[in-house]
Amino acid sequence: xxxxxxxxxxxxxxxxxxxxxxxxxxxxxxxxxxxxxxxxxxxxxxxxxxxxxxxxxxxxxxxxxxxxxxxxxxxxxxxxxxxxxxxxxxxxxxxxxxxxxxxxxxxxxxxxxxxxxxxxxxxxxxxxxxxxxxxxxxxxxxxxxxxxxxxxxxxxxxxxxxxxxxxxxxxxxxxxxxxxxxxxxxxxxxxxxxxxxxxxxxxxxxxxxxxxxxxxxxxxxxxxxxxxxxxxxxxxxxxxxxxxxxxxxxxxxxxxxxxxxxxxxxxxxxxxxxxxxxxxxxxxxxxxx
Amino acid sequence: xxxxxxxxxxxxxxxxxxxxxxxxxxxxxxxxxxxxxxxxxxxxxxxxxxxxxxxxxxxxxxxxxxxxxxxxxxxxxxxxxxxxxxxxxxxxxxxxxxxxxxxxxxxxxxxxxxxxxxxxxxxxxxxxxxxxxxxxxxxxxxxxxxxxxxxxxxxxxxxxxxxxxxxxxxxxxxxxxxxxxxxxxxxxxxxxxxxxxxxxxxxxxxxxxxxxxxxxxxxxxxxxxxxxxxxxxxxxxxxxxxxxxxxxxxxxxxxxxxxxxxxxxxxxxxxxxxxxxxxxxxxxxxxxxxxxxxxxxxxxxxxxxxxxxxxxxxxxxxxxxxxxxxxxxxxxxxxxxxxxxxxxxxxxxxxxxxxxxxxxxxxxxxxxxxxxxxxxxxxxxxxxxxxxx
Numbered sequence: 001x002x003x004x005x006x007x008x009x010x011x012x013x014x015x016x017x018x019x020x021x022x023x024x025x026x027x028x029x030x031x032x033x034x035x036x037x038x039x040x041x042x043x044x045x046x047x048x049x050x051x052x053x054x055x056x057x058x059x060x061x062x063x064x065x066x067x068x069x070x071x072x073x074x075x076x077x078x079x080x081x082x083x084x085x086x087x088x089x090x091x092x093x094x095x096x097x098x099x100x101x102x103x104x105x106x107x108x109x110x111x112x113x114x115x116x117x118x119x120x121x122x123x124x125x126x127x128x129x130x131x132x133x134x135x136x137x138x139x140x141x142x143x144x145x146x147x148x149x150x151x152x153x154x155x156x157x158x159x160x161x162x163x164x165x166x167x168x169x170x171x172x173x174x175x176x177x178x179x180x181x182x183x184x185x186x187x188x189x190x191x192x193x194x195x196x197x198x199x200x201x202x203x204x205x206x207x208x209x210x211x212x213x214x215x216x217x218x219x220x221x222x223x224x225x226x227x228x229x230x231x232x233x234x235x236x237x238x239x240x241x242x243x244x245x246x247x248x249x250x251x252x253x254x255x256x257x258x259x260x261x262x263x264x265x266x267x268x269x270x271x272x273x274x275x276x277x278x279x280x281x282x283x284x285x286x287x288x289x
Numbered sequence: 290x291x292x293x294x295x296x297x298x299x300x301x302x303x304x305x306x307x308x309x310x311x312x313x314x315x316x317x318x319x320x321x322x323x324x325x326x327x328x329x330x331x332x333x334x335x336x337x338x339x340x341x342x343x344x345x346x347x348x349x350x351x352x353x354x355x356x357x358x359x360x361x362x363x364x365x366x367x368x369x370x371x372x373x374x375x376x377x378x379x380x381x382x383x384x385x386x387x388x389x390x391x392x393x394x395x396x397x398x399x400x401x402x403x404x405x406x407x408x409x410x411x412x413x414x415x416x417x418x419x420x421x422x423x424x425x426x427x428x429x430x431x432x433x434x435x436x437x438x439x440x441x442x443x444x445x446x447x448x449x450x451x452x453x454x455x456x457x458x459x460x461x462x463x464x465x466x467x468x469x470x471x472x473x474x475x476x477x478x479x480x481x482x483x484x485x486x487x488x489x490x491x492x493x494x495x496x497x498x499x500x501x502x503x504x505x506x507x508x509x510x511x512x513x514x515x516x517x518x519x520x521x522x523x524x525x526x527x528x529x530x531x532x533x534x535x536x537x538x539x540x541x542x543x544x545x546x547x548x549x550x551x552x553x554x555x556x557x558x559x560x561x562x563x564x565x566x567x568x569x570x571x572x573x574x575x576x577x578x579x580x581x582x583x584x585x586x587x588x589x590x591x592x593x594x595x596x597x598x599x600x601x602x603x604x605x606x607x608x609x610x611x612x613x614x615x616x617x618x619x620x621x622x623x624x625x626x627x628x629x630x631x632x633x634x635x636x637x638x639x640x641x642x643x644x645x646x647x648x649x650x651x652x653x654x655x656x657x658x659x660x661x662x663x664x665x666x667x668x669x670x671x672x673x674x675x676x677x678x
Contacts, residue, residue: 016437017434017435017436017437018387018388018436018437018602019388019399020388020399022396022397022399064390064392064397064591064593064600065591065593065597065600066591067589067590067591068589090618091618104395105395105396105397107397222619223619248617248619249615249617249622250614250615250616250617250622252587252588252589253587253589255433255434256428256432256433256434257428257429257434257436257585257587258586258587258588258589258607259585259586259587259607259609259614260586260588260607260614260615262609262632262636262640264640265639265640265643265644267644270433270434282556286559286560287628288622288623288624288625288627288628289559289622289623289628289631289632
């Protein structure tokens, strides 16, 4: 099962697919409690200049002695030289990463995986629905849409987090709005100064009037949120082939060798992580698959 | 070296003791020779440099959760069938270093892993083993990413295969159409006869190896006899299966697997009550995945010294029967034994076809034999079909 190769991805260098490349942390930005964004630059200059990725793809970030973690890339795919990873502390690797600072070395394999169909969405409307750190893999898609804003119809960002403090990239929403993205934010738990929406992300669909035949939905977040986003999108007659979701599974090798990330007939690492709902429908509703 | 190599497709006969010359020649050609040996009551693959080490005169009795070796008087070298090892143990070893790193003043230096092993020559591989080799090639070599260590070992592998004359009660290669006749992918194919081996050459280096032995050309009738042996076994396997004891053919009833629309059968029955029934018996011990010649799941672990300055990335076999296999920080995906057995069997027999175009099962029966509680996938499929006897 293959998704069709996105550009700038499938060629690994001669050193072999297991060999990571050294990179430097150029900058660390705290985004939210337990979440930080790392700007990385490959040490080898030629590699730093030639590195390309597609929105939605991920790298394997490697801290020797700790292990690798599959982390999506969250920078603008059309800005070269460095790239960003927004990482939430969850396991031992991300915990160790959280103790790193600018100037430290880190190893990187990638990019891997399928991409958001940003180019396929051209000429249509786009609804980006995400929760928590699920915004991180979608930010490259937002940037790319903004870079070519005239080629898209209406573009919505429906984003939710637990509390206002947990919202990612809050300092960018105004710029995104100015660039023509309709940004709607919600939180599960408000605070006294919070004047925005309270509630879960799928509920934000209630306020949308979609032109379904020309709408693509891109969603990433907790699997339960994805299911309800799909439910709301289908209820508005968005085609199954135009609902795109990014799945999370245990990824160990990122190349389809290790078998951990299998979901039905797919290897989430190389056939995904971005799938259409048409691909995932038979598997998404089965418990423990 | 003899004057000329034997061309591909030659049939020659060598006297049985000349097997030693063949082994010697392979070693002279630079191969590490691997073959069947007795170990802890089973036939396994290990280093072989003498015919004396081969399990001559031993045959295996196998059934669900059952494996015993018995002596047999005719002193045949290769009438055992398959043991717990397969070629996987050597091409995709249970533990392997992928990368080494060392830290000097906060800089990591990467070191290529140890140079590839000396090329391997395997003696005694069966048709199902060869099929399994090809199935693993599709995983590690014939895809967008290539595993370099597997590829290096695979491209240098020399296979001296053997046509089965006997089937264990757990064998069902006739159902999977993977055996028992060795038809392709070999350098040499041996058929054991009472006092000689008939050897077919399948490659130039196969011809080079056998040319060093005192060989004589086969007569037409010897070639036919050699070709007939596995075909007769195949016919007997079809006749003795499924589970009908027929006096015409001695030996226990054999298993068979109805592969008709097998993928659809499994994918349409993901919530079948049989999964719960098998989960009641399954210990989730992962034996089936360890002995399976095609199971390829693995995990890469960090191995460090006490200072943390020397790091090895080690890949070892993993199994979908463990909880950690599907562990994510948000939780374990396959929490129940039911879901893990279902994952294994549907992957092996159904979604493998989506991924690689072929079934992941070669019909060797190892998973039946080495299951401590004797779970039999042919029986589970029959139950899903509703055709249990």
